[in-house]
Amino acid sequence: MKILVVGRGGREHSIIKKLKENPQLDKIYVAPGNAGMEEEAECVPIDEMNIEELAAFAKEAAIDLTVVGPENPLNAGITNRFQQENLAVFAPTQEAAWLEGSKSFAKDFMKKYDIPTASYGVFQDAEEAKKRIAETGAPIVIKADGLAAGKGVIVAMTEEEAVQAIDDMLVDKAFDQAGSTVVIEEYLEGAEFSLMAFVHEDKVYPMMAARDHKRAFDHDEGPNTGGMGAFAPIPDLRAEDYQFAVEQILEKTAAGMLEEGRPFTGILYAGLMMTEKGPKVIEFNTRFGDPETQVVLPLLKNDLLQVLQDVLAKKNPHLEWHKEACVGVVLASEGYPGAYNKGNELPQFEDTEDTYIIHAGTKKADGKLVNDGGRVLLIGGRADTLSQAAEKVYQQLDKAELNGNFFYRSDIAK
Known part of the structure; x- marks a missing residue:
């Protein structure tokens, strides 16, 4: 079986790592990918927004299933184009991706279907x-x-x-x-958390909840970013609040999208605030969250490819989770989310038994790995507890020579 993953960031690297666990997989391609993915997938030099070329490649290479990572090609209609060519794809159509593509649409939708939000x-x-x-x-x-x-x-x-x-x-x-x-x-007050689910029309299979840290600096200070780190599970999330979020938010959303004539297939992500009145939606994404994916997928016991196939076939994948904790900390370019320099050589990190490296904004130049984006790497760790997982990650990061070119938050999951 041959798979194509579309995207170039940490989320896509995590998806590839998880897909690689399937022994039936003959080949994984990634378009366009990044320098850190080269050992696990064949990088195809096609931009994620070049939908015509991606569809042509998928046909020519006889790709069995395409998984789309980022939001921009989804909102540009990549799924619709692949479906026109009878190419199997796990991702929402342009009409369904509008749930992320327009915040005003999402708010009006939530109001109509009585989904709790600000x-x-x-x-x-x-x-x-x-x-x-x-x-x-x-x-x-x-x-x-x-x-x-x-x-x-x-x-x-x-x-x-x-x-x-x-x-x-x-x-x-x-x-x-x-x-x-x-x-x-x-303005909503409370603790944020993210809840993703595999969805096919009215079938919703929720994942483990995670929490990410969006502010650039320690103590949640500084500007908002795409996410400076994440952890799962969430110790302060009560089972009844998780269940409420599944039933009153994810399942209602899937049913509402079906009723709107925008049936949803793919990953539905709800960014939620745990308020005094229960979970409320801050935003929807229509794809795997980044960096939450980097700490949720390593805790999934199931084979990811089998899960995707089951969901597309409307079979319950019976998701199972490791009884462990996962922490991921982002190494970012100095200056991010503002202006930053590219082309700086990366510090050396290695996968260990308990830690793993996810590449985001990286490329090779003169045989060396250098930064090519704001968020560069994520160092992840798995252990019995969150504090142990965080300790393993920071042991790696604290040894790194950053030379004033990179920074990270020192308080993720603490």
Whole structure:
């Protein structure tokens, strides 16, 4: 059997590592991949947004199943194109991916289907948006409506910050068309967690919950990023709250999308806030979360390829989980999520019995591994407890020579 994974980041590297456990697998291709994936998959130099070339390659190479990692090709309709060519793909259609592609669509959808989320308003006019801020006060959340690589959300603690966010998005077009509409939301308080599920139409198979750390620096300070680390399981998540999230959020969403004529197949990700009134949705993603995937998949006992095949066949994959904990810490380029230099040689890390290395923004230059993105590597560890897993990861990181080119948070899962 031949598999194609589309993407180039840490999420895709994790998917490849997990798929490799299947003995029936003849070949894994990844397009375009990164330097760290070369030992586990054949990298195909096709950009993830070049949908026509990807479909042509999948036909020519007789790919049996394609797994799509990132959000941009999903929202550009990669699944629809593959389906037109009768190519098997595990990913949502463009219509279903709109749940992530438009925050205003997602909010209106949740309101219609009574899925718990923060109160909100949708604005395209800067002055109207600023009026809402003046009426509501701070703290308040400002979101670019479209895809902004995880950076289009501003949690404004003051009205001045909120007004600045409106100017950045609606006036200065900081996120281009993605920010031409903004969603202004009530600020929710509580602990965040992420819950992903394998979904095929009305069938929902939830995974273990995880928690990621979005702020750049220790103690949850600094700007929002795509995620600086993650851990699973979550000790403070009660079984009844997990079950509520599955039934009242994931299952309701899958049923609602079916009713909307946008049947969902793929990974449904709910970013949730554990409020005093129970879990509420902060956002939906329509693919594996990054970096949550890097700590959830290593705890999955099942063979991932078999799970995907079962889900597509509407069979219950009967997910089973290791009774262990997993912690992943991101090594990022100095300056991320702002400007940073590329081409710096990476510190040396090695997989051990209890730790693993996931590549994200890396490439080879003159035979050396160098950084090619903001989030560069994730060092993951598995152990009986979260504290033991974190200790194993930080033992690796603390030995690394960063030379002022890289940084990481020292408090993930602590």
